[in-house]
Amino acid sequence: MLSGSCLCGEVTFSLAVSPKFFYRCHCSLCRKQSGIGHNLATLVRAADFSWQSGEEAIASWIKPTGYRNDFCKPCGSSVPNLLRNLPYIWLPLGLLDDAISPLCIGDYCADDAMPWDDIPAETRHAQATESVRALLDKLEVP
Numbered sequence: 001m002l003s004g005s006c007l008c009g010e011v012t013f014s015l016a017v018s019p020k021f022f023y024r025c026h027c028s029l030c031r032k033q034s035g036i037g038h039n040l041a042t043l044v045r046a047a048d049f050s051w052q053s054g055e056e057a058i059a060s061w062i063k064p065t066g067y068r069n070d071f072c073k074p075c076g077s078s079v080p081n082l083l084r085n086l087p088y089i090w091l092p093l094g095l096l097d098d099a100i101s102p103l104c105i106g107d108y109c110a111d112d113a114m115p116w117d118d119i120p121a122e123t124r125h126a127q128a129t130e131s132v133r134a135l136l137d138k139l140e141v142p
């Protein structure tokens with residue numbers, strides 16, 4: 001069982017699986033969401049995820065296009081969210097409190113990256129993934 005938490009510790013959650021892979025997205029939204037050149041996240045099955053505390057402290061910002069950022073109201077940390085009403089959770093990897101060693105499956109939206117953001121050639125993808133299912137397959141999430 002892995003655990004994760006936000007900056008202030010109000011929002012906590014646990015994971016029944018250890019993610020094997022993660023991805024980075026370099027689009028303008030993910031840059032602003034993270035404050036750096038990309039966000040770094042994985043997807044897990046909702047069945048493998050449970051909130052432990054602080055769900056009532058979470059606020060959502062959702063763009064009309066569907067892009068969503070859930071965050072802890074007291075501290076502003078981005079926190080996991082339910083993926084477009086699918087039975088999967090989007091999980092920013094930095095929230096995990098356990099040291100795991102997942103591998104990067106891809107750097108997406110690399111054409112939108114800032115020049116100061118280094119992207120390894122072997123994981124570079126010019127655009128986003130073709131579908132959520134394709135991303136799930138690459139992450140080996142059933």
Ligand SMILES: [Zn+2]
Pocket residue numbers: 006007008009010011072073074075076077
């Ligand atoms: Zn917090």
Ligand SMILES: [Zn+2]
Pocket residue numbers: 025026027028029030031109
């Ligand atoms: Zn993005």
